[in-house]
Amino acid sequence: MKEKNPVLRETARLAIGEIIVSALVVAVYALIQKTVRWQVPVSALIGSAVMIANFFFLAKSTDALFMQAFQARGEREMTEEQIEKFTAEYQMKMATKTQLSFIIRMITMAATIALTFIFLEGIAATVPLLMQRPLLYAGEFFRKKEDNAP
Numbered sequence: 001m002k003e004k005n006p007v008l009r010e011t012a013r014l015a016i017g018e019i020i021v022s023a024l025v026v027a028v029y030a031l032i033q034k035t036v037r038w039q040v041p042v043s044a045l046i047g048s049a050v051m052i053a054n055f056f057f058l059a060k061s062t063d064a065l066f067m068q069a070f071q072a073r074g075e076r077e078m079t080e081e082q083i084e085k086f087t088a089e090y091q092m093k094m095a096t097k098t099q100l101s102f103i104i105r106m107i108t109m110a111a112t113i114a115l116t117f118i119f120l121e122g123i124a125a126t127v128p129l130l131m132q133r134p135l136l137y138a139g140e141f142f143r144k145k146e147d148n149a150p
Contacts, residue, residue: 010055010139014052014132014135014136014139015052017139018052019048021135025040025127026124039120039124042121043124046116047112047116047124047125050108051128051131051132053108054109054132058101058105069090069094072090109129112125112129113125113126113129
């Protein structure tokens, strides 16, 4: 059975991991400082929210780019030369849009880190922002275990 919306499913999995990471950040601050000021959980939630939004928009924009390419390609038969021309044309468009998306997401993350260091608790916001790749790897690890289960 085909997944209805894999972007939302992966974003939800990532959000669950981010909630756990945010709770761990607050717990570590509580252990180190013996008290937790309101800035720590707010910063952790801001970092988590920005990271989840970045992932969602990355996945959505990538999905949209591929859908545009598939629609432009259509079902028609193409010669090798036409395929080569089509691929070169869309490869450049996709690379440009992907780079622009990457730049916007990096600026958003840098601004979040800067603002939380100035106004809140920067480290509490930075940790969840940096957890996207480890959480995705962990998700893949557990998904493979689910797939191998009898």
